[in-house]
Amino acid sequence: MNNFKKLLIVAAILIFAGVLTQTFRIMYFSKFIDIEQSLPEIKVEYVSETSIPKDTYKILVLAEKNGETDRMILNNVVKTFDNGKLNYEVLLMEEIENKEFDEFNMLVVATEDYSNFSQYEELSKFLTEGGALVLLTRTFDQEINSISGIDSNYKFINDIGIVFRERIFPGLADMEIGELLDHSLLDVRLKDDIEIVATTKNNKPLIWVRNMGKGRVVYVNSSILEDKLNRGLLLQTVGLGSNTFLSTIYNxxxxxxxxxxxxxxxxxxxxxxxxxxxxxxxxxxxxxxxxxxxxxxxxxxxxxxxxxxxxxxxxxxxxxxxxxxxxxxxxxxxxxxxxxxxxxxxxxxxxxxxxxxxxxxxxxxxxxxxxxxxxxxxxxxxxxxxxxxxxxxxxxxxxxxxxxxxxxxxxxxxxxxxxxxxxxxxxxxxxxxxxxxxxxxxxxxxxxxxxxxxxxxxxxxxxxxxxxxxxxxxxxxxxxxxxxxxxxxxxxxxxxxxxxxxxxxxxxxxxxxxxxxxxxxxxxxxxxxxxxxxEKYLKLKVFWKREGNLISVYYENYTEPVYHLLKLKNERIKDVQNGSFAQFYKEKDIRFYLIKGENKKIGIELL
CATH class of the missing domain: 3.20.20.370 (Glycoside hydrolase/deacetylase)
Structure with missing residues (x-):
C-alpha cells in the first residue's frame, strides 16, 4: 500500500472518529453538562453631571381631579412622562394664579374643566413668544377654543376610528383604525389657519395644530387619551408642540x-x-x-x-x-x-x-x-x-x-x-x-x-x-x-x-x-x-436644553448607554458628542433619530 492510500485511510478514520465523538457528545454528554443562566453580579456605579443648568426644557401640566375622566387622563400623562424621563411639574388649575408661564417651554392641559382658569391673557402672550400649548381633551371653554382655531362649536357628538393625514410616528400613523377607538368629540368648524393631523373615520377633525406668533397649539378633539391603550399617541401628540422634542426609551x-x-x-x-x-x-x-x-x-x-x-x-x-x-x-x-x-x-x-x-x-x-x-x-x-x-x-x-x-x-x-x-x-x-x-x-x-x-x-x-x-x-x-x-x-x-x-x-x-x-x-x-x-433605567434622570444648533443632554445616575428618540422639524443632526445617532424615519420636513448617550453629558450638534 502506497503512502497516499495510507494517508487517505488515516484521514477517513480521523473524520469518522470526529463525527462519532461529536454525535455522542450531543446525544449523550450534553445531558450531563449544566447550562448557564445567571446575571453577572457586578457592583453598579452611578455618575451624575453636576453642572445642569436651571433652564432645561420643562413642561407644566395643568389638571383637575373633579371626575374620573380627568383622573384617568392625568394618570396617563404622569405615567407617560415618567417613563419617557420628561422634566415636568403638575399643578391644579386653582394653583397657577401666581405661576409664571415663561418658566416653562410647554403647557399640557389634562382636563376639559377651565372653571378655575383665568390667565387667558398670559397664555396668549406665552404662545406669541414661542411657547407650546397642548390640549389633551376637548372642551366647551370658548376662549380656549378661540385660541385653538375653532370658529364655531356646535355640540358633542360620538364617532369612531382614526385616520392620519400626517405621519406623526412610523407604524402608528400608518394605520386607519375603524371601530377600535370611540370618541366623544365636538362637532366644530375650524379656522383657515389650522393644520389637521388626524380625523375620525367619518372625517371629523380629531387632532390639529395651529401656529400662533412664534408658538403653537395642539388640540385633541376627543376623550381617547383617557385610555391607557393610547399612551404612545399621547406622547407623540405632545411632541407635535415643538420642532425639537426628545424623550428617553427602553430600546x-x-x-x-x-x-x-x-x-x-x-x-x-x-x-x-x-x-x-x-x-x-x-x-x-x-x-x-x-x-x-x-x-x-x-x-x-x-x-x-x-x-x-x-x-x-x-x-x-x-x-x-x-x-x-x-x-x-x-x-x-x-x-x-x-x-x-x-x-x-x-x-x-x-x-x-x-x-x-x-x-x-x-x-x-x-x-x-x-x-x-x-x-x-x-x-x-x-x-x-x-x-x-x-x-x-x-x-x-x-x-x-x-x-x-x-x-x-x-x-x-x-x-x-x-x-x-x-x-x-x-x-x-x-x-x-x-x-x-x-x-x-x-x-x-x-x-x-x-x-x-x-x-x-x-x-x-x-x-x-x-x-x-x-x-x-x-x-x-x-x-x-x-x-x-x-x-x-x-x-x-x-x-x-x-x-x-x-x-x-x-x-x-x-x-x-x-x-x-x-x-x-x-x-x-x-x-x-x-x-x-x-433597574438602572428607573434611577436615571434626564434633562436637556437647546441653545442655537446645540442640544445638550445631562444625566443624573448614569451608568450605561441611554437611548432617546429625537424628533426634528426642518433640521438634521451633524454629530453627537459622547454618543452616536441613527436616522430611522424621514418624511417631508420631519426626521426621527435614535440617539445613544455614552457619558453623563452629551451634545447633539445640528446642521
Missing amino acids: SKLFYIDDFPAPMKPGSDPVVEKYYGVSNRNFYKHIWWSAMYNLAKKYDLKYTGVMIGLYNQDVNPPFENFNREDIKDFEYFGRKLIEIGGEIGIHGYNHNSLGIDGEIDFEEYDYRSWKTVGNMEKSLEKLQKLIAKIFGDIRIYTYVPPSNLLPASGKEAVFSSLKDIKVLGGVFYGDKSQKGLLMQEFGEDPDYRGVYAVPRISSGYLYNKVKMWEIYNAIAHLGFFNHFIHPDDLLDYERSGNLNWEKLYGELEKIISEVHNNHFYLRGMTSMEFVEYF
Missing part, C-alpha cells in the same frame, strides 16, 4: 413563549397530519422549532420560554410525577432555547392559576382553587427540582402566571418559593373587572421590592390592526416591544384562525418584520437581560 424588544417547554399533545392533530404526516412531537421538534429559530436569527429576537410541567388539575399534594417522555422534551427544547441566547422561566407546575377560592373565577377557566398558599409553594418547588435535575442549578428569574392571573395569595407563593425571582410578566392592557388579572404598570412591583413588573403588550400569531395599534403605541411611548405566543396555538381553532402552520407562521412574521422595518434599532433581550437594564 428593547422581548418575545415570550408561554407553555414552553411543556408536555406535547400526544398523537397527531389533523392540521399537523394533513400537511406534514408526522406526530405532534416530531412537528414541534423538527418544523415548528426550525421556523422559530430562523425567525429569531433573522429579526434579532431572544426568546424567554416559561415552562409548564404537567397539564393536570392537581392542587393538593402529593403531586403527580412528570412523564418520562415529557422530561426528554423539556431537556431538548430547554437546551435549544439556551443555545440561541434564550432564557428559561416558570409558568407553573401545571396550568392552574395560583389563587385561593374567591380570588379568581376558577370555573370560567376550568381551573380549581388551591386550598392553601403552602400547596402552591410545594407545586412550584416540585417543578424547580425537575429543572435542577435536567439543567443543573440554574437561577430562575422570570415568572409568568397561567392565563395572566395572579392574585395576592399566588404572589405570596411565588415569592416565597422562587428565591431568585426578578421579573413578573402580566399584561399591560386588560379588563379591570377580571378577578385576579395581573394587569401591570412598568416598574418595581408594588408588593415586593427588588421584583419588577414587565407587562406583555401583545400576543398571538395573527396579524390584525388592533394588535398593531397596541404594539406601535408601546413603541411610540416606551421604545419597547413585548409579545407572547403559545406553541400550541396552531392546534386551537380560534387562536389559529383555522390556518395551517405555513400561513400561521407567515402571519407572525408579518408582525415581526413590519415592526423591524419601522424600528430596526430595537435591541433583542431576554426577560432577565431587560430587567438588569431596567
